[in-house]
Amino acid sequence: MRLDDPVVITCSISGSLADRNQCPAIPYTPAEYAAEARRIVDAGGVHIHIHARKPDGTPSYEVEDFQAISDAIRAEVGDAAIMNFSTGAMGVSFEKRVEYLRAVRPEVAALNMGSMNYAKYSARRKQFVFSAVFANPFDEIIGFLDVMNELGIKPEHECFDVGHVGSLAPLIDMGVLKTPLHVDFVMGVTGGIPPTARNLAAMADNLPEGDHHWGVIGISRIQWTMVAAALSLGGSIRVGLEDNFYLPDGTVARSNGDLIEKAHQMVIDAGRRPATVQEARAALHLPEVPLASAAAR
Structure with missing residues (x-):
């Protein structure tokens, strides 16, 4: 990617862990998801x-x-946004996660690229407040890729550490992973790579050779620092209530729209240009019109 490439602005609309006791703006019902969209x-x-x-x-x-x-x-919103489904989960079977991909067929589906310790640490308490092993073995990764290839779904490779980036090359060599890639680097999870600009650059430098699309996912308030780093390195960005509730000044966002509005302004202030949805589809190598929409016409 280059600095003159348009920036794809992604929103992680709700996540699965946080609730309205933590952030009142998180959508629950389909109508609330639509209003946030x-x-x-x-x-x-x-x-x-x-x-x-x-x-x-x-x-x-x-x-x-x-x-x-x-x-x-x-x-x-019609075709004004690309739809991306999560496939990540702890304690939910591979078959269950494949079922909704087959039934609904989103344009993109996230694919976690390796197993890891996944934790939240409290410096005040001097202890982990949450700790688990996030298992994403190669046989499941290959299984998801086989299904996504069959259905024409573009994988979004979520990499939490440099080793996850290194896992892309053998899958390309096997022929189960088609290039160019769409990769996001997740920064700030305890157990994954620490969220620094130098580490983000190292993640991007370790991508397999090719003209791939990449972006950053910053977790918690470090999100804004990682957005700035990605914009300076030529990458795209993700914000949203799954990852972070706060604007840079520390106020709680009233909606995902507040976070996207700030990210959009940062793109412009960095001298980059926000991608249109057509440019985003081109960057991710998607059809100009979603398959489901095309079938309905």
């Missing part, structure tokens, strides 16, 4: 990453919930 698009976002929930806010991996959320967003 409208705010995202109006503020300049062109790519929406989705974890499904039931209307009471419970995380869901059911086809009907992904379908209802997808339908509501499409009814609200």
Whole structure:
């Protein structure tokens, strides 16, 4: 990627862990997802990453919930945003996660590129407040790639450490991973790579040879520092309530739209240009019109 490439602004709309006790703006119902999608698009976002929930806010991996959320967003914003489904989970079977990909067929699906310790640490308490092993073995990664290749879904490779980036090359050599790639570097999870500009540059430098699209996902308030770093290095960016509730001045965002609006301004202030949805589809090597929309016409 180059500094003159347009910046794809992605929004992680809700996540699956946080709830309204932590941030009142997190959407639960399909109608609330659609309202947030409208705010995202109006503020300049062109790519929406989705974890499904039931209307009471419970995380869901059911086809009907992904379908209802997808339908509501499409009814609200049409083809103005790329739809991206999460496939990451702890304790949810591979088969369950494949089921909603087959049924709903998003344009993009996130694919975690390796196993890791995944934790949250409290410096005040001097202890981990959450700690687990996030298992993403190669056999599951290959299984997801086989399904995505079959369905025409573009994988978004989420890399939490440099070793995850290194895992891309053998999959390309095997022929199960098609280039050019769409890769996001996740910075700031305890157990993954520390969130510094130098580490972000190292992640990008370790990509396999080729003209790949990459971006950054900064977790918690370090998000804004990582956005600035990615913009200076030629990458794209993701913000959103899954990753961070706060604007740079420390105020809590009223919606995903607030976060996207700030990210959009940072792109311009950095001398870069926000991508249109058509440019985002070209950067990710997607059809100009989503398959589901094309079939309906």
